[in-house]
């Protein structure tokens with residue numbers, strides 16, 4: 405009797421782990437587009453990485469800049485002269 409109960413509990417635990425693992429895999433594969441999206445470091449709007457310029461500052465910091473922010477920085481620099 406005890407062995408049967410332990411066996412049933414074991415099967416339930418295995419099933420739960422399987423279902424959780426399966427859900428995790430589905431979740432990861434759900435939005436492959438989000439992998440290629442980053443927020444602009446200035447305006448915080450999310451863009452596809454192909455629309456952003458990426459710069460590494462220091463060892464770990466990655467910064468992304470969108471076209472309109474780069475444009476406004478450029479205009480600000482020009483207006484100084």
Ligand SMILES: [Zn+2]
Nearest residue numbers: 444447470473
């Ligand atoms: Zn921006």
